[in-house]
Amino acid sequence: MALRGRQWWKLVGLAGVVGVAATGAVAVRVERRRRGYTPDEVRSVLHERYAQATAAHDSAGEVPLTEIPATPVTRLRRTLRRLLRRR
Numbered sequence: 315m316a317l318r319g320r321q322w323w324k325l326v327g328l329a330g331v332v333g334v335a336a337t338g339a340v341a342v343r344v345e346r347r348r349r350g351y352t353p354d355e356v357r358s359v360l361h362e363r364y365a366q367a368t369a370a371h372d373s374a375g376e377v378p379l380t381e382i383p384a385t386p387v388t389r390l391r392r393t394l395r396r397l398l399r400r401r
Contacts, residue, residue, distance in 0.1 A: 341394055344387065 317325065384392075 337390065340387070341391065344391060
């Protein structure tokens with residue numbers, strides 16, 4: 315099946331629409347999961363992390379801070395936030 319002229323552009327356009335819809339669905343799912351935490355849950359997780367960091371500090375002499383590389387989802391989220399703020 316050989317695609318001619320406009321058929322290629324229709325296929326490319328359709329793929330673009332599907333990609334935008336899928337990206338939106340992923341962004342909505344991530345945002346919904348993020349907003350699902352209560353302030354008390356966030357606070358307790360932060361307290362746990364602080365306790366682990368201080369325990370590591372006491373045993374090792376210093377708290378190791380390593381930079382976590384940004385995942386594609388994180389980069390996408392940052393880009394979407396920037397775009398939404400411009401409105």
